[in-house]
Amino acid sequence: MDTLHRDSVILRRWGVGAACILMSTGLAGCGGGDDSSSPAPTYTVGGSISGLSAGGLVLANGTDTVSPVSGATSFTFPTAHVSGTSYAVTVQSQPTALTCAVAPTGGSGTISSANVTNVQVSCTANTYSIGGTISGLTTSGLVLENGSDTLSPAANAATFTFATKLTSGATYAVTVETQPFGLSCQVSNATGTVPSAAVTNVNVTCSANEWTWVGGADTGNANGVYGTLGTAAAANIPGARYGSHPWTDAAGNMWLFGGIGNDSAGKFDDLNDLWKYSAVTKQWTWAGGSKTVAALGVYGTRGTAAAANTPGARDGGIIWTDSAGNVWLFGGEGYDSTGNDDFLNDLWKYNPATNQWTWVGGPSTAGGLGVYGTQGTAAAANLPGARDAAMGWVDSAGNFWLFGGYGYDSTTNSASLELNDLWMYNTTTNQWTWIGGSNIGNAKGVYGTKGVAAAGNVPGARDSAATWVDKSGTVWLFGGYGYDSAGTTGQSLADLWTYSPSSGQWTWVNGANTGSVPAVYGAQGTAAAANTPGSRFGAVSWIDGAGNFWLFGGAFNLPGGNVQLNDVWEYSGTANQWVWIGGSNTTGAKGVYGTLGTPAATNTPGARYYASKWTDGTGNLWLFGGYGDDSAGTANQLNDLWEY
16 A cells, blocks of 8 residues: 555544644644634623613614613613724614713724723703793783793793793693783693693783773662562662672672662662672672661571571671682671671671571670680680671681771770781681780781791781782781771771791781871882882782782771772782882772773773672682762762773
């Protein structure tokens, strides 16, 4: 066998390994001497993700892509690369309602013998602006609010956009925080949920504050036209009166009980007739009570409603409404169950659904003294003394509050006294609590330091002040007739106070601590620190849709008697400034009625005090009657109805 044939047999029998042994000389590539044909190691590219709360994100590195799921905190591209390969991570597709970005440091580079893990991708929620259009804004002063964000569009602005943007899915609610001077602005499309786009359809429409004479006579001393009990009619109208008890029901109907004025025969005295007015049909309905003056109270059984029950004729009582729509009436000056005409401290509840009254508490006879008990402690025997022209409000928990008035304290009903006691009534327990103030009448005011709440602060005894409750639950009180810091009486007041139910403390906010202060009007429509409505009592006050406080009319006492006012004021709690909006800056202005049912810039009710008022769902004021000046400038009781 030759050598070549032998080597061939060995190669077949033993394989390459044996052959390499035999052919080691000159046979390169046999055995393990050179591994240059093995593949090079590869490395991945990836990193961290923050804020990925939605799907849809696509990251790219060249042609390589990865789609992290919602909530992912890391990512790795599927394709690995050898050392020395460059990479550049980018966002190819954004997730829903988010914007993701690759950090400039670490987002690109060259792979260097290790996996890349330091690419950082951060995602943030998209935000969108809230805005819309404005029409009719011919003056400055408008402040719009969306949550804590506010803006003040300039006069004649046609659009607005809030500075703070909101994320998709967030809610917004645009309101008017401050009305512009001389205008009333309403917001439509005001609330909603932010889509994945800017909100541009909020509409603010402003119109001039104008009075409309809606009904009643433009002369004073008109008799009542009652029609048929329970039946609305265009001719029906309550007689001229003042000191009535108004409220609004859940359906927007306006109600009126009693007052002092004219009955169907033109007799003048206290009344106990009950009326309902529909702003839709513009008709009055005589709903109950007598159409003659001086009606006695029919009390029935305490705590039991009955069709025959009715409070006696009266004026100057306090009206509250509860969450169930029931109406509560306390006190006033008028007739008890025996025909005695004096101050009252009886408590009644009226159910509009059944049209029945319930005598809830207090005596059925007039002239009752106050039973104060222990300050701060509710008790079944506690009861405010008989009084009229007190101030009242309802807190967020549904409790009724009463402050001051003119009547009887804890010690005497032989003389009428100004009061400054503060009471709370709980409708669940049917108990009164004496909260603060004096149980002795004619107390002077303790003002403390202006702008600083203190446990010792308290307004002086008074009646016929203006009160309102702001959006935070703080109670505001302005003016009235009574005692100042020096204990001087026989004068009207111009002080402004707040009361915090949570702290139980009063704060003297604005105005003088002395009485008989003249008004400082300044420029109409321009707020100023020096402006003040001046001392007055019996004014009408209301809160507009933006929560701003408004004041109309009232009376100012002079040595020769009272003089009436018809000026309109607005107060900004934020700026602590008054603005004279309209009406006359002189006393005794006669009414300018214009055309019945037609608003006009020149229309204005005559000067008056102790008028009744309601506000409707849009924040408009409705004004009825009072004592003051008619279209001829003659002062008398009135029964004209106005909308502002």
